[in-house]
Amino acid sequence: MALDTPVIAPDAPERPAPTRPPAPTGPAAAPAPDGEAAREPGIKLAIRDLDLFYGTFRAVREVTMEIRANEITAIIGPSGCGKSTFLRSINRMHELTRNATVRGQILLDGTDIYAPSVDAVDLRRFVGMVFQRPNPFPTMSIYDNVVAGLRLGGGAAKADYDEVVERCLTGAGLWDEVKDKLRQGGTSLSGGQQQRLCIARAMAVDPEVILMDEPASALDPVATLRIEELMLELRGRYTIVIVTHNMQQASRVSDQTAFFSMNEDRAGYLVEMDRTAQIFTNPREKLTEDYVSGRFG
Amino acid sequence: MNHATEPAGRPQEPLDRAVEEIIARVEGDIPEPMRSVPRLSLDREERMIKEILLRMGSLIEERIRLTIEALETHDAEKALFVIVGDEEINALQLEAQDLVVLTIATQAPVARDLRYLLALDRIGYELERVGDSIANVAKRAKELAPEAPLDGHVGIPEMGRLAAGFLAATMRAMADSDEAAAREVSLRDDEIDDLYHRAAERLVVLAKDASANVERAMRLLIGARYMERVGDHVTNIAEEVVFLASGKHEDLNP
Numbered sequence: 001m002a003l004d005t006p007v008i009a010p011d012a013p014e015r016p017a018p019t020r021p022p023a024p025t026g027p028a029a030a031p032a033p034d035g036e037a038a039r040e041p042g043i044k045l046a047i048r049d050l051d052l053f054y055g056t057f058r059a060v061r062e063v064t065m066e067i068r069a070n071e072i073t074a075i076i077g078p079s080g081c082g083k084s085t086f087l088r089s090i091n092r093m094h095e096l097t098r099n100a101t102v103r104g105q106i107l108l109d110g111t112d113i114y115a116p117s118v119d120a121v122d123l124r125r126f127v128g129m130v131f132q133r134p135n136p137f138p139t140m141s142i143y144d145n146v147v148a149g150l151r152l153g154g155g156a157a158k159a160d161y162d163e164v165v166e167r168c169l170t171g172a173g174l175w176d177e178v179k180d181k182l183r184q185g186g187t188s189l190s191g192g193q194q195q196r197l198c199i200a201r202a203m204a205v206d207p208e209v210i211l212m213d214e215p216a217s218a219l220d221p222v223a224t225l226r227i228e229e230l231m232l233e234l235r236g237r238y239t240i241v242i243v244t245h246n247m248q249q250a251s252r253v254s255d256q257t258a259f260f261s262m263n264e265d266r267a268g269y270l271v272e273m274d275r276t277a278q279i280f281t282n283p284r285e286k287l288t289e290d291y292v293s294g295r296f297g
Numbered sequence: 298m299n300h301a302t303e304p305a306g307r308p309q310e311p312l313d314r315a316v317e318e319i320i321a322r323v324e325g326d327i328p329e330p331m332r333s334v335p336r337l338s339l340d341r342e343e344r345m346i347k348e349i350l351l352r353m354g355s356l357i358e359e360r361i362r363l364t365i366e367a368l369e370t371h372d373a374e375k376a377l378f379v380i381v382g383d384e385e386i387n388a389l390q391l392e393a394q395d396l397v398v399l400t401i402a403t404q405a406p407v408a409r410d411l412r413y414l415l416a417l418d419r420i421g422y423e424l425e426r427v428g429d430s431i432a433n434v435a436k437r438a439k440e441l442a443p444e445a446p447l448d449g450h451v452g453i454p455e456m457g458r459l460a461a462g463f464l465a466a467t468m469r470a471m472a473d474s475d476e477a478a479a480r481e482v483s484l485r486d487d488e489i490d491d492l493y494h495r496a497a498e499r500l501v502v503l504a505k506d507a508s509a510n511v512e513r514a515m516r517l518l519i520g521a522r523y524m525e526r527v528g529d530h531v532t533n534i535a536e537e538v539v540f541l542a543s544g545k546h547e548d549l550n551p
Contacts, residue, residue, distance in 0.1 A: 054316045057309060080320065080328035088323065097319055248405060265309050266328040280407045282544030293410045294336050
């Protein structure tokens, strides 16, 4: 499947070949046909009949979709329709919530991330997350914030930390602003800089997928545009999934857009997923049209 | 892992407090039933633009009829009224265009709303061009007013009547966003084209017949040509109606 997105910038840093979560074996292994389909080139994540629960309440119903590699996929939809719950299920953060359960499959490069043989902590190295409010570790310096994930999860040798810090802060468009104050606290930065620091921290462990939950909603318009530009620079190297309430943002940055809604049962479901240009100019579903044009929600 | 078997959309148990709190923390909100929300100011602005265009359409329709009368009755004054009146149509087009720009800037329209506004903007442009064409026919009518008629004006009045009806039907299709009607009326352009070709052939014969005919034949040929262009612009308007309704670009009369 050909990608029509810009290719990696020529100066993109080489990334070491990652060690993936072991492919599940044994009786709980993902059924082969699904696995085969998900290994289709260009498809990074294949979600199959996904249901997400809080106790007995079903927050997300029967979502089946494919997320393309090295593209930006935006998830839009009204408040409380399960967008964030869905996003958190992609790096198994959903299960950290009390009584939360999962049904269905999420295949990362064909491997079911919910297979018993997959360790959730290992998985989060491949699938990083950036949250709505920038959350640098408050007592750590800028430098230590970037390498925090490496220290916790292993990976690069300590001798390589300087290189990682420069590479990730450069990648996050922050290096020039902070290179002379790497030992200052991460919380000394502005909100927009803190969010880019969090993106640098997510990049440090060499993830393949970066999930962003309304990454710019707490930022002013200039810092927001800076984050959007950064996303466009990262696209081509990472698969990015972003949840956003800001439809202009979704239309500006994403390649694909998925629209979630809900019925009377208040369980979120996928209404339509398509190229972003299609969703914002001539979507297939009337409901999508009404939502993106601000007439429903 | 098993898969969901319950029918989709079945009401669930009411949320208990603890679950509500969890959802509010994760989602930033607890689910509320969705509802239609009208966009009153966007709708109002779209309606205002449409009204300006409808006014332009009916003004132009009237001007086409006046031009035919001016030609048939050799009324230079009536022709002059149409020529001077073109300014009024140009001003309306600018008014519509400014309102389109303002609406896009302030309402951030997408999907159908965006197509609608872009189509209305282009319809305004095409109407302005129709106005120019008619003013041009009126100029020929003014020049020909003192002259003796040549062969019943070689079908230009008939072309004009067809064009006026074609324009009115297309503007109705625009008002109703009626794709099917736009497609249907666009076929009328063929009749105008046929009349034009017949007029052109006839004028060549008349010019060859007598040198006294040449000057009038030239003026009539230019007039017929501009009247024929009216049909082309109206066809473009019909194509915009198809675009605003369906999002598809289509050549309605290739």
